[in-house]
Amino acid sequence: MGTRDIRLVSTGTALPGEPVGNAELARALGMTPVFQQWIDAFVGTRSRYLAIDLGTGQVRCSLADLGVRAADQAMAAAGVGASDIDLIVMATSMPDRLLPTTAGEIAARLNTGPIPVHQLQSGCTGAVQALDLAHQALLAGAGRTALVLGGDVCAKHVDLGLDYGRLPPAEMVNAVLFGDGAGAVVLGTGTDFPASPMLHHVLVRLTGLGRPTGQTVEWFGPGDPDTSRPAVWEDFKAIQEAVPVIAAEILGELLRGQEWTPSDVDYILPPQLSGRMTETITGRLGVPAAEEVSCVADTGNTANALPFTQLQMVLPALAGGDRVVAVSVESSKWIRAGFVLEQP
Template sequence: MEASEIHILSVGTALPGDPLDNAGLARHFGMDAIWEQWVDAFVGTRARHLSVDLSTRQLRSSLADLSTRAAARAMDAAGVGPGDIDVVVLGTATPDQLMPATVNVVADRLGIDGVPTYQLQSGCAGAFQALDVGRQMLRAGGLRTALVIGGELCSRHYDPGVDLAKLDSAELVNFVLFGDGAGAAVLSAEPASGTPVIRRVLNRLTGLNREPGQVVEWTGALDRDNADRAHIKEDYKAIEESVPAMSREIAAELLADLGWASTDVDYLLPPQLSGRMTQRIVEGLDMPVAEEITRVDTIANTGNAMPFFQLEQTLPQLVEGDRVLGISVESSKWLKAGFALEMA
């Protein structure tokens, strides 16, 4: 029997280590105060949490570590154990290994076995894809509880010893924009009063004949020492131009599908590229009564973890009838993503 409504029972998150502010980042890379002030003024991200210790170059926590912590917190908050989970879905752009899939390592650590598991390889849209897969699996009937996870370990892709002054802007911007983290949610097909219902989830590729806005390379034996190939690069100009417009399109489509007006939205979870970009996006969305939930200024862009950090802050504030709109744009090949929640 198909389940009509899927509820979010709980959310949990995890961050590695202490926050690293812009002054600390500038000191490590030998950049002057002007660079630090530029990050504060034009990027608007004040701090981030990194799994890599920049001074020792040691990895202090893996994506599996962070995801396990976030998932355990979500499960504890929902009052469910390993035997209650019927499906596990992880969305990430930065898995620990190609194999085994990080989702299976996390399930093993949590004591979950004998259930379907899925790992979705995607950037900022991956958390929304994971949410959609978990929701659809429960709606199909036969399953009751889904564990949905999103997380990133961006810092393992950076060289702590690089000379930032020699990088072009397409590579330099990544050092100030991104942080590490993980988040998780427990979804239920069973009626649960006082929990939000997922009304819509949007996932759509819109990158036909468009150049990627961000590229992150795999490092294999044949290209590990290819100095001519940037490991990470980002077309930030294209992102600045496209993301605000795409965000407006996502919001308009979700509202139209649900028959909601912009004044019906009580909480807005906008894309979290950087402090300044998020501000621009929100101004263009024109949702006058919505409370904006932004975390990027204090934990940086954590990719697929970010929607869970936003939800973690939002859920305790919800009262009956409240409506929530979440929006994300993935610039890798230009994906639109979003969700709409309503408090039961």
């Protein structure tokens, strides 16, 4: 099994509803025109997609709904059906419920066979963590085809009765950064999918030991009705300072592992925190010849769905010999991650 190579065969994505621009978001959340200008200038995200209707407060779709749509799209693009999938791994920071798992719900709705189904609880690097586990499983001979999913739906954290304009920045910023969505990829062996890009390496490493938490998302139950703690909190300044540095370190480690130089990279998939942050990060990465693949300014930060959206953008453009490097940073406990693709 040591010589087995794994291919990233296809992608699928799903976004809810129509794009929500900054003016519409600011009106719905009670923010002033000045604050809208701050979103435009400082955050740099133009729109996002939300599972909740900002006019009525109705939740229009679940993460499972979006996951099924993304999975169907990815499987159709790969030319496989649910019965061909040997393994499912999903990552999310905001599942529909604690139990049953959203991954299990999606598998049931896809009508897969009695296969291993795993769900990871993680932030923005979760999609890469799921990719890593599926990649390792296929390398070890656990099957020939895996479905990897990632996504988040933030509806539980949108309160239309709250005056967001009065929140401290550490709580308010999440309302403008994030959007909802899901993504999926099909992984398969090189024997079955010889024309697909090779997934050379997936990197996942916890590096937050001793570092203060950059983001917290609480879970409240009936036995813990502590409303003194904010449900979502983020140290955006610390994230602004740390992520570009960490991203450059991740890129360097991935390149050294492949014995590539920065000039060998044809496409770079940078971390997608916000439009402005992505500009800063990409400038720091030092791969001027590589084409940047970014979507966050239009989709918002969809967390575990974002790498799949980037992949869906880049895969159709790949020509023989093209090399792709993806970088991801999770700031709650500072996980660094990334992966390397090469088109044969």
